[in-house]
Amino acid sequence: MSETRRHRAGRAPAKEDGRTARARSTRARITAAATDLFTTAGYTTTSIAAIADKAGVSEQTVYYAFGTKRAILTTALDLAIAGDDEPIPTLERPWVRDALADPDPLRQLRRQVAGAGDIYLRAAPLLDVVRSAATTDPDLAEVWTVNLRQRLTVQRVFADALARKAALRDGLTAEAAADIALALLSPETYNLLVNDRGWTHQRWHDWAADALARLLATPDLHA
Structure with a gap:
């Protein structure tokens, strides 16, 4: 991102x-x-x-x-x-602003998943190209590292917002929550399930939204 x-x-x-x-x-x-x-x-x-x-x-x-x-x-x-050529960074995109502003923690998480899913519908194949080529091409290794750092930055902002809504599981820090979201909403996981295992995009979306809520949010929110 x-x-x-x-x-x-x-x-x-x-x-x-x-x-x-x-x-x-x-x-x-x-x-x-x-x-x-x-x-x-x-x-x-x-x-x-x-x-x-x-x-x-x-x-x-x-x-x-x-x-x-x-x-x-x-x-x-x-x-x-x-999704366009407008010079607007990810954290200023409307879908991110809407997710962060949503007072309901579970809706925030669902918006996160939907936003990531929209990106991967467009970018997952290219991200896989970068990841694969990064193993042998130093220039693309740098591109992949930057992309990973940018995705983590976005997830940290989301995790901090979730923490402010008092919705994180007991003992879970915002930093750990960001790491979990980074892994679960990664292009590698998306490509594995959708492109390699044949899941539909909607099946991935439903699974990711449920998994993210169960891993990050307090149990009373999704009981």
């Missing part, structure tokens, strides 16, 4: 001119082509030439737009996680 994208509050977006719109459209085509290739052929075996061919542009255009293959992947991952 990317925290690197920022929104400049109070400034209306400038209207795009024709050149900017074309450049944005070209970047979108390149990103879409790369996403398809990364998730089907793999990151390592996908070349800039293959991405350019699939996007219908020249290799030079790809290099001009992104510079490196890693930059294409990180851009594609940011877009998949956010």
Whole structure:
């Protein structure tokens, strides 16, 4: 869940001119082509030439737009996680704000699961590409480490909110609650159950929501 994208509050977006719109459209085509290739052929075996061919542009255009293959992947991952190209970090997204503001602890947890699920519907295949390639590619190892740290940051905010609502199980710290949520709502678990074991997304959602409530919340809340 990317925290690197920022929104400049109070400034209306400038209207795009024709050149900017074309450049944005070209970047979108390149990103879409790369996403398809990364998730089907793999990151390592996908070349800039293959991405350019699939996007219908020249290799030079790809290099001009992104510079490196890693930059294409990180851009594609940011877009998949956010669901759009607006520079708004995860913790400022409406679904996070709604979950944190919900006074009912169980509803907060269900909103957490739903939000993570929406992200994984878009981003789970790309996250798996990054995780797999990180074992041999130092650059992608850094990308994976940053992503993990960002996801933990989000879960810590959720855990602190749950603690303020006096809803954590006895003896469970907010730090431990964040670790549990990080593991249970991880892309690895999602990919294992949905993509490898054939669960439906809804089955994963129901299981994760129930498990998170039982592991984090006081028993009286879900008795």
